[in-house]
Amino acid sequence: MLDLSRGWEAVPAEVRESLARRRARALKRGAITYERATEATAEEVLEAHLRLHAARWERRGEEGVLAAERVQRAHRESLPGLLRSGALRLYAMRLEGRIVATVQGFRDPPGRAGFRVYFYLGGFDPVVERLSPGMLVVGFAIEDALAEGAVAVDFLRGQEPHKYAWGAVDTPTTRRRLIPPR
Numbered sequence: 001m002l003d004l005s006r007g008w009e010a011v012p013a014e015v016r017e018s019l020a021r022r023r024a025r026a027l028k029r030g031a032i033t034y035e036r037a038t039e040a041t042a043e044e045v046l047e048a049h050l051r052l053h054a055a056r057w058e059r060r061g062e063e064g065v066l067a068a069e070r071v072q073r074a075h076r077e078s079l080p081g082l083l084r085s086g087a088l089r090l091y092a093m094r095l096e097g098r099i100v101a102t103v104q105g106f107r108d109p110p111g112r113a114g115f116r117v118y119f120y121l122g123g124f125d126p127v128v129e130r131l132s133p134g135m136l137v138v139g140f141a142i143e144d145a146l147a148e149g150a151v152a153v154d155f156l157r158g159q160e161p162h163k164y165a166w167g168a169v170d171t172p173t174t175r176r177r178l179i180p181p182r
Contacts, residue, residue: 001116002153002168004146011142012167019139026131030096034140037090042083045092046075048099052123059126066121086110089117091144093137100125101133103141107150116152117145138166 004010011019026032037045050066057064066072082088089105101124108115119141124133145153155163159170 001155001171002142002166004142004150004152007146008143010167012165015165015167019135022132022136023139026095026133026136029128029131031094032136033094033097034137035092035094036141036144037083037088037092039083041092042079042088042090043076045090045099045102046079048092049090049102049104049121049123050075052099052102052125053121054123055126056123064121064123082106089141089144091137091141093133093140095128095131095133100128100131101137103134103137105141107145107148114151115149116154117141117148117150118154118156120156135162142166 002010008016023032035041035045050072053064053066057067066075079088087106087109089103089107091103091105092099093101101122103119103122105117105119107117119138122134122138124137142153153166153168154171155166155168157173
């Protein structure tokens with residue numbers, strides 16, 4: 001989890017500096033824009049997200065968690081409701097108008113003080129990997145979470161190095177299993 005109580009300063013200085021350099025380098029390749037999906041763009045961004053997530057895993061010779069048609073159908077079917085509820089956070093980075101990176105997440109219910117944003121999955125076009133599009137879109141998503149007043153970004157389970165690079169620290173989670181009496 002990345003505690004945002006210190007604002008953008010919660011992200012390590014070397015990552016903030018690297019992000020600024022990478023943004024400048026990406027801009028030399030063309031017009032770069034970032035967005036959070038809206039009702040008008042959500043379907044386009046979701047389809048790009050499914051495609052980009054698959055491309056990333058295909059490169060490794062594996063299937064990503066979104067590969068199964070039933071999983072993709074669930075994402076498509078839940079899209080309108082999640083968007084209307086304000087829970088969905090689906091971000092895109094465009095290069096010359098073409099979506100080249102995405103990150104999907106969720107937030108605590110709107111209206112809740114001290115809410116968190118949860119990053120679920122990302123994807124990027126391997127053709128532009130040298131631009132670090134994954135890092136760039138995550139940076140935008142963190143900035144958006146800060147602008148909304150989020151107190152934390154949760155990178156969810158897994159101990160991938162990129163999560164710690166952003167300044168995330170492990171937080172204990174618990175699981176309670178209730179079994180009805182017989």
